[in-house]
Amino acid sequence: MPDDPALPPVGLAVSGGGDSLCLAWLARQWRKHLLAFVVDHGLRAESAEEARLTVQRLEAMGVPARLLTLSGLTKGPGIAERARQARYAILAQACREAGCLDLLLGHQADDQVETIRMRQESGSGPEGLAGMGWVTALPDVRLVRPLLGFSRQALRNTLRQAGLVWVDDPSNEDLRATRVRVRHDLQGQDTRQTLWKIGIEAGTARMQRDAARAESLARRVSLRPEGWACLGPELPDAEILSGLIRAVGGLIYPPPPAAVARLLTAGQDATLAGVHLVRWRAEWFLVREVAAMSAPVPAEAGAMWDNRFECWLPSVVSGGGMLIGAAGPGLERTLRGGWPARFCATLPALWRDGQRVAVPHLGWWAEETLKEAQCVFRPPVSVTGSGVYGCPDGNEAAEAGRAPDM
Template identity: 80%
Template structure:
């Protein structure tokens, strides 16, 4: 019988890196073992239909469908989200089939369809970002504070190997976190210690079928090539242990960096960071650049180290390092900002700002775009013109009508509109890596 590694109460003062013999077992997963693990990854809202559900991302494949089946044994108040990428002719029917399978097992499901993806270079990463964006939006609409993901042990060791080969820093070698806190939802991966084969055998034992995506066998993809190279059990165990040790160290570093940030750095709602008279260490500077730039991944460690050592104004990854009267600032690079998008309630722009728009506002010809230059000094609240040029503004046609962060507005109906600064990744890690040996008491975001 497959058991999840780690037991509550162990390693309270020192992380334990011992691995059980059955880490990559192919035996079916008992629901009670899943429940014991997921309870460690709380806190969770009570299983009450009057409260928001826990979200489950389900592609229809063996990993995520098994996650939904196991989660159904844990609680009733669930809501599955099935994303159809629209990249294969069969994907729409497979998504509808997955919704029917979820409904049959007692898990309500919503179908989310992507219409903007096109095949071509970088499709895997583009599809991943689009999937997470639509899932986060669906969670917001449904009030889900938590979203369960089906990443499993083989995914984890593949990720660690890929990051090793890419020369990733020590944070990257921690792999995926058991918990990752985004601005408005927690991503929870309760299957990270269960093998791919164990999950499929769990479904077979339950008499359930799943969808196999042929792209998972396409050796043109790096992950597929890495997967075929990791057949040796010892190699996978070694990579797993690398991730556990790196994860424990990462959480310690994250706590130390957070303390430095709290003392020295101010992250402004306008989307820029006041860094202070001295530049922080490269790892902290990297996190700030990622946050201000709305990036999913950090910039090159070597490039950040050179930037920090030079101590001069420069631009990196779409972010400007600027020296002001009170110290250093990180500000979005105007030329790197996103193109305008339609101004609708909940719309995201530049992967950093989310619009809150009063219901009575007319959306006709209303767009979100950069404020640009041309704001008078008296309207900039003491901020430099090049800072204010990067603020999100509302435009009606080609006429700037509101810059909510400055309280500047030409239309009365827009004076209640505002933007929330919500970058996709926090400055420091706020997740759980390595090996959760006890209940994780982390606040919801």
């Protein structure tokens, strides 16, 4: 994209730490039309001040910045994953509002090696061993990680040479966190180089498999706008089934490979990761599990419900106490277009005062003003991943499969 102020800016996710601040400094040498987003998770008393300080440092660097504040996060089990999901959700929303097609992230080579080791230890299959993608295509934005070929130390040395200071988050030294323990365990350079090479090889293989899967999906599977998948008379292989479960369930990450393997072996109706595998009319379908769907959300233009449906509404609808939620049971047979009631119960619907007033996918509305309402199925990650893995930035060490100096 040209560096043109008339076009949308390139987005940057900047926490204020050494990695993301160096990303901003390097990006500023590359182009002028940037927009940084600083997320305050609100989990530490000092986080708000640190976020404001980061915004000031970015603006002093010549990078415009917006402060995004999360609410509702509480410490406790799964906080790292909950914070990550909330962070990516608010960043994606900010990119949509600003028109950013690309969001640059500060993940670097040490992060990649740690990710690969963590996935090794969790028994991840070949998909996970590819690590983080250099480019990951989401429905609204491309996540770009241009620093994966550079070590944490190299980035901090760059900041020191530029006379810049950064924020050190104390949670990065909390040994209760799995990633921090892995970081402390990975002291040997040989181990890091081995893991780096595993990631390069696994990433290259992953992209080849993604291409083959896309071809197979086009021939055999229909991913429908209603949010369910028609698999045909026979179940697909484990990797394709895993990607479909992720899409239908609105998940960022695929379900555990062992659980998918058990599902295939059983070959019967079952649930996994918020998705129901159903046999109907001699064919297999994946539909959302009713009990796992999200609660209703306010009916506003661009609202995302159940992490899968983006809703666009007539201007007369927004606000006014209307909600977007599951259609639920009780839809008349004549409205369902031949689909089972349990399928249609998972469709997004508009509700007012406890009454269902529209189900856009069924072309039904109780009021003429709701006729133009639409809910578009947009899972957070495509079935085949749509990412670039194992493709370093061109430096000789990375091309040779060796880890950067760490």
